[in-house]
């Protein structure tokens with residue numbers, strides 16, 4: 001009996017120590033995660049039209065904010081890591097421009113600033129060359145005139161083939177016509193502010209963007225894509 005009590009006390013001490021240790025573990029991540037935040041740096045292009053027209057025949061159209069987009073906060077050191085990285089496309093021979101235009105740092109709407117991909121569903125994949133903690137993706141499809149692009153889907157993965165570990169961060173394909181699942185996100189009118197997608201610090205090396213034509217034609221365009229991220233520690 002004495003032996004049992006002795007052992008119970010011995011284990012009680014261990015249990016208390018473990019509870020203190022576990023308590024610290026619960027507190028520590030909160031302290032570690034309290035990173036200093038700052039607005040990400042986004043240089044906006046010259047606006048080609050005023051206001052955000054809403055006369056488009058598409059379902060689930062986002063209402064314009066009526067003011068400029070608020071600053072987006074991310075950990076200090078977050079920057080565009082997509083600049084001049086390799087971009088692959090389902091259309092190897094763009095109708096207009098080259099794939100390099102997707103991430104050459106120029107987001108202006110002028111002629112010569114966009115790449116035009118063939119009709120229907122197309123996607124591009126940016127290889128960031130390493131796994132990053134991604135906070136925001138910014139997309140400018142085309143903003144010379146107001147348009148809505150269809151089946152905009154944004155995914156990140158560490159798998160270049162997007163078979164395993166795929167995170168879908170945005171999907172406005174309401175009828176699953178692009179086959180990546182029904183998307184609940186809203187259609188939006190392209191403006192000079194581009195579309196900012198909150199990526200919540202998820203990890204990935206590859207960023208894939210789908211589209212399936214737009215309200216003016218069935219072609220696909222990219223002026224610029226930015227991926228604001230920090231290296232994974």
Ligand SMILES: [Ca+2]
Nearest residue numbers: 101106223224
């Ligand atoms: Ca560009």
Ligand SMILES: [Ca+2]
Nearest residue numbers: 151173175177
């Ligand atoms: Ca669709």
